[in-house]
Amino acid sequence: MNHLGDEELTQAYYGDDQPESRRHLLECGQCKAALQHLKALLDDLAAEPVPERGAGYGAEVWNRLLPRLPLEKPRRPWLRWWTAVPLLAGLLAVAFVAGRFTQPRFTPAATAGIAPQSRQRILVITLSDHLDRSEMLLTELVNAAPESADFSGVRSSARDLLAENRVLRQASARTGDASHADVLDELERTLLDITHGPSQISGPELESLQMRIESEGLLFKVRIISSNLHHKGQQL
């Protein structure tokens, strides 16, 4: 066999070579020396380091990326006009069901008239709607500038959401849905702070509230649950 050319030597360096080239390298000192020379140069180029990124880097990337993602509000076919009548009936029912769930004298017989799947569907729709509105409120807060410090509108929305949140948290806890109940519990504490806070909020107070929402990942958790519920709602 002829000596190896530069292309074959390059392939040999990267382990892409053919068996006959490999055999030749075992026998030919001249080609072996040429490969050693190439290896010395290319190995030296491998020494340039890349700044290290830690194990939490993926989470950092995600947190920076999330506000930039063009997330569409999932279309909810059950919210078209012809579904509005049963939906309204469902919302009335959930108020009833949630009320029964949260009563101390709750017995399984109280909800016996509603099929389990319908009950689940009603809870999913109501919770999903609640989380959508909570997400809007939290987003408004997180993106608020200190100079736009009049929060009377935000307080009023938070007050409405707080009452609903309490009922839904209790209903989730009663039905054994601990993960939803936990997030609703966190959300409730934030809503409570907003409701009981001043209508005029100072820059540092706003910053502290924003930092709390971000450090607890509350907005993210609300988005995730809301997205999953939309998905589940479409399947039901």
Next chain:
Amino acid sequence: MEWTDQAAADEARKGNQLAFRVLVQRHSRSVFRLAFRMTGNEQDAEDMVQETFLRAFKQLHRFDGRAAFGTWLYRITANCSLDLIRARRVRGESQPGLDTAHSPDPSPERVTRSKQLADMLDHALEQLSEAERTAFLLRHYEGCNIEEIAKVLGVKNGAAKHSVFRAVQKLRGALEPAWGGAK
């Protein structure tokens, strides 16, 4: 149960954010590495990571699973980085040098030699065509095989192999004379 990349991509396509988060967390570091190699600058590399995942999210419907998800991401990273490099050329900016401050051996001789070699390498890499540069970075630094490089470049295996070879030839031509003296 842990999602495979394919399963997570399928779920993300259906609108499951959690699945996309899994993919971001799994691939961020390798995307950063390639972006850094291509742009030669830490801040630009961070921007390219964001841009890569943003484009990936928007183009998820185009991911057909024929290549591994990581390879598909590399293709996007390479394209984003090349867009940045082209924009720099249009603006008349030069490619920033590789950051040698992270060298594991900070002796003065080593730093000087690394810096010299890094400067020469930066200059030599700039002389490569986009395909050669991408092929070389993927083969040499990221350890991608020829098939993966071909998928990133959108060419046949033979062409990918040849791009690696041409890149090495050009780098040898540019670096070897000075490298001998630097040793």
